[in-house]
Amino acid sequence: MKIEQHPRMRDIDVGDEVYSYQYNLFARVEEVFPAAVCVKVGKLSLQRHLDLLIDPQLWRADDIENLSVCRYCGSRHELHVEYGTGIPFRVCSQCLSTPPRRRMPPVS
Numbered sequence: 001m002k003i004e005q006h007p008r009m010r011d012i013d014v015g016d017e018v019y020s021y022q023y024n025l026f027a028r029v030e031e032v033f034p035a036a037v038c039v040k041v042g043k044l045s046l047q048r049h050l051d052l053l054i055d056p057q058l059w060r061a062d063d064i065e066n067l068s069v070c071r072y073c074g075s076r077h078e079l080h081v082e083y084g085t086g087i088p089f090r091v092c093s094q095c096l097s098t099p100p101r102r103r104m105p106p107v108s
């Protein structure tokens with residue numbers, strides 16, 4: 001069986017910070033698979049006493065956003081944090097000066 005790599009997985013490395021739209025959680029990538037990442041999520045448990053459990057989970061590529069690369073071009077150089085969305089997306093200097101969707105013709 002041939003496993004196709006999800007396009008989003010090309011830019012993801014172990015140690016990258018990812019955000020899950022499904023769980024509204026942030027986590028660090030432990031392992032990379034063709035269409036998913038393995039992350040470890042800290043969870044508070046109150047079963048007998050308060051405990052912090054480390055829960056390994058698989059997050060599908062469709063549900064995550066890699067916060068360690070530029071969200072527009074995937075670059076890892078000169079990254080800035082983009083505020084205003086509640087999610088700390090990163091944007092590189094080049095995309096910051098010319099946002100792809102907001103590029104306007106010069107005003108004369």
Ligand SMILES: [Zn+2]
Pocket residue numbers: 070071072073074075091092093094095096
């Ligand atoms: Zn960029």
